[in-house]
Amino acid sequence: MMPTTENIIDVQHLVKKFGELTAVNDASFTVQHGEIFAFLGPNGAGKTTTIKMLTTLLHPTSGTIRVNGFDPLKQQDEVRNSFGIVFQDPSLDDELTAWENLELHGVLYAVPTKLRRERMSQLLEVVGLSDRKDDITRTFSGGMRRRLEIARGLLHHPKILFLDEPTIGLDPQTRNHLWNHVVELNQKEGITVFLTTHYMEEADKVAGRIAVIDHGKIVAQGSSAELKAQTSTQSLEDAFLALTGNSIREEESGAIDNMRQMARVWRGKRR
Numbered sequence: 001m002m003p004t005t006e007n008i009i010d011v012q013h014l015v016k017k018f019g020e021l022t023a024v025n026d027a028s029f030t031v032q033h034g035e036i037f038a039f040l041g042p043n044g045a046g047k048t049t050t051i052k053m054l055t056t057l058l059h060p061t062s063g064t065i066r067v068n069g070f071d072p073l074k075q076q077d078e079v080r081n082s083f084g085i086v087f088q089d090p091s092l093d094d095e096l097t098a099w100e101n102l103e104l105h106g107v108l109y110a111v112p113t114k115l116r117r118e119r120m121s122q123l124l125e126v127v128g129l130s131d132r133k134d135d136i137t138r139t140f141s142g143g144m145r146r147r148l149e150i151a152r153g154l155l156h157h158p159k160i161l162f163l164d165e166p167t168i169g170l171d172p173q174t175r176n177h178l179w180n181h182v183v184e185l186n187q188k189e190g191i192t193v194f195l196t197t198h199y200m201e202e203a204d205k206v207a208g209r210i211a212v213i214d215h216g217k218i219v220a221q222g223s224s225a226e227l228k229a230q231t232s233t234q235s236l237e238d239a240f241l242a243l244t245g246n247s248i249r250e251e252e253s254g255a256i257d258n259m260r261q262m263a264r265v266w267r268g269k270r271r
Contacts, residue, residue: 007066008033008160008192009054014063016049016216023049025216027063031194033159036186038207039196040240046216047196048088051164054194055085068159081109083160084153088168090145094138098129098148101137102155109156116155123151127181143174147181154185161185163195167202175199179206204236214244 009031016024024046031037039047052058054065056072056079065072068082092101099120106116124130127147137145146166153161163182167175183206186193197203203210204224211221220227220243224236231242 006033007031008068009037009194010064010066011050011054012064014050014053014065015061016046016053016058017061023216024053024060027213027216027218029211029218029221031192034186034190034192035208036183036193036195036206038203038210039194039213040198040200040203040210040236041196041213042198042244045198045213047198047213048164049216050213051085051162051194051196055083055162056080081156082158083162084150084156084158085162086146086149086153086164086166088165090149092137092145092148092152095136097134097136098124098140099133101148102152105152106155111156119155119157120151123154126185127151141174142170143178146170146174146178150178150181150185154189154191158191160192160194163193165196165198167197167199175202182206200235200237200240210236212240212243219243 007030009029011030012028014024014027015022027046027050039050041047049058053060054067054072056076059073067079070078070082072079093104096104102120102123103116106120111119121130124133127150129144129148129151132140132144137148140148150161150163150166161182167178170178179202182193182195185191195202195207207224209221209223210227211218212227213219220230222230227236227239227243228234231239233239233242
């Protein structure tokens with residue numbers, strides 16, 4: 001394993017085209033070891049496409065990527081061993097128990113048996129599923145499935161956890177509980193978290209730095225406070241609209257409505 005750099009993720013001038021469509025357009029950003037970094041943008045902005053390139057699932061059209069010091073094009077195994085991921089869509093085997101889902105993942109990553117079993121028990125405790133370890137996962141709620149997916153993603157001791165819209169379809173209480181788990185994992189384990197979301201309050205709540213992406217371009221980066229100062233606004237939602245424009249594409253209007261709804265929910269919970 002080659003030594004890592006200060007930045008665990010380094011992306012320069014990244015471009016991904018699908019025919020005439022440019023899904024990611026000259027994106028450059030870095031993520032430091034141990035930070036929580038968020039990609040904030042509406043549906044179709046290029047968030048998932050970027051994650052797929054970072055995790056070896058897609059080849060970039062041009063640009064450079066380094067993940068934990070490795071090139072996803074030339075060193076796929078090293079990159080894949082460096083991260084865990086929770087996809088947008090559920091990816092557990094519904095016919096297996098929680099324990100069996102973790103066991104399968106550990107075997108696939110060649111985690112030694114003794115270490116694997118110890119780690120499985122620890123992670124099930126961390127995500128609050130120890131008492132359900134022998135239950136078939138099809139009986140789990142959406143929030144329980146997400147917590148199990150996070151445990152699975154951490155089983156092989158990755159340095160980076162990718163979370164691609166992990167709370168879609170979850171109720172506000174479950175969302176809040178899930179993010180509390182993620183922040184605790186980040187603080188206790190020092191794991192770097194790269195998340196994508198179109199919910200303003202999620203990015204505001206958990207991320208140290210945020211990259212705002214729209215139409216495949218990164219239009220601003222910084223902490224929530226820095227983005228608000230840059231745009232002379234009082235909320236991250238207003239900063240986002242100032243950076244991306246108030247004229248929202250028709251196919252994204254539902255996503256923006258969701259953002260505003262979640263902002264109201266979170267503000268209500270804080271009062």
